[in-house]
Amino acid sequence: MGRSSNNRKSRSDSTIYESLINKGFSRRDFLKFCTSITATLALPVSFTSKVAEALEKSQKPIMVWLEFQDCAGDTESTLRATAPTIGEVVLDVLSIEYHETIMAAAGHQAEKSLMDVVANHPGKYLAVVEGAIPMKDGGVYCCIGGKSAVNIAKEVCGNAMATIANGSCAAFGGIAAAEPNPTGAVGVRDLLPGIPLINMPGCPVNVDNLIAVVVHLLTFGTLPATDKLLRPYFAYGKRIHDNCERRGHYDAGQFVRQWGDEGHRQGWCLYEMGCKGPVAFQNCPTIKFNEGTSWPIQAGHGCIACAAPRNWDDMAPIYAKVPSVPGFGVEASADKIGLGIAAASGAAVVAHGIGRMVSGGKRPKDD
Secondary structure (H helix, E strand, C coil): CCCCCCCCCCCCCCEHHHHHHHCCCCHHHHHHHHHHHHHHCCCCHHHHHHHHHHHHHCECCEEEEEECECCCHHHHHHHCCECCEHHHHHHHHCEEEEECCCCCCCHHHHHHHHHHHHHHCCCCEEEEEECEEECHHHHCCCEECCEEHHHHHHHHHHCCCEEEEECHHHHHCHHHHCCCCCCCEECHHHHCCCCCEEEECCCCCCHHHHHHHHHHHHHHCCCCCECCCCCEHHHHCCEHHHHCCCHHHHHCCCECCCCCCHHHHCCCECHHHCCCHHHCECCHHHHCECCCCECHHHHCCCCCCCCCCCHHHHCCCCCCCCCCCCCCCCCCCHHHHHHHHHHHHHHHHHHHHHHHHHCCCCCCCCC
16 A cells, blocks of 8 residues: 555456555455455465465456346346445456446447457467357347447357356346247257357346356466366355254254244244245355345245256245155155154153153263
8 A cells, every 4th residue: 555656557457456555445345355255265364374385476367247138136236246346346346347237428429349359369368158048930039230239249259268157147047048948048058069168047146156167267267167068066055054054953853834924033944835845955144145144044045046057937836835855755845844853852751751750860970
């Protein structure tokens, strides 16, 4: 902060660390950011120094952000980044050269910015896609600047270093691809199989996960390890059910039966109200939203498995419960699990009471 403006590097030449420091980040703020990203990536805390070292040396990666059949929910999520803020992300962590929602340019000028990146930096920029890509009738259902989303994606993503399909629509087609899918909407992978791609489904994607993918690429030179759906393990490797704060109520057979009932007010399990947490994989319970303050289940609404392919079709109706739960046998239902545990607990209490009566109330020596 003590350097004069004449000695500062230009924004395009600065490293991420230098840009953040120049904008008022302290060294402590920077290390807190690195620690947060390391935790999001599910890496040991010892990797914080490696992340910090990479960001101290790395220049801001060039990024272009495409919006197709979408509601802009993933953009809205990104705009709510707080540490760093969206302004710091755009200006200091990433070099976002094209994003319809936040860029000042419009019309031909905006489209020229996109094509300049493709022409001048082939294989050296990141492409983010938000929204599904309609393929029916030659792709006429989504056109920007006189080009179809199909052609834009082929040109931009086909020349990118890597593409991030940001949100369920970009990853799997999302709600646009739900039956009867009148526009023939698909995700990026269906249009462009084989390109360097990582799927970040969610409705919306948590901005912390998006930044973590970019930092992983800068730190290790590769995209994060993924499952067969190309979702990064750090964000989609664990069931929501296993980290849910309502899990204890599930195990105890305590379920919300009606919105607003006593169980709902007490924060009981939402499985009976259609929560898909037992069959959904995402890190929502651990990183949460809105500066880590809450997430849908904590707020009182069940998970809709928004990070799963065809969730609008295969997981419907939203408020109907999943018929069986993996991990407890194919036919096991939440009601049976809860009743079984309750019965077992009751039997244990009775047996313990009988044991105390027989022993005269004395505790056994090996207790």
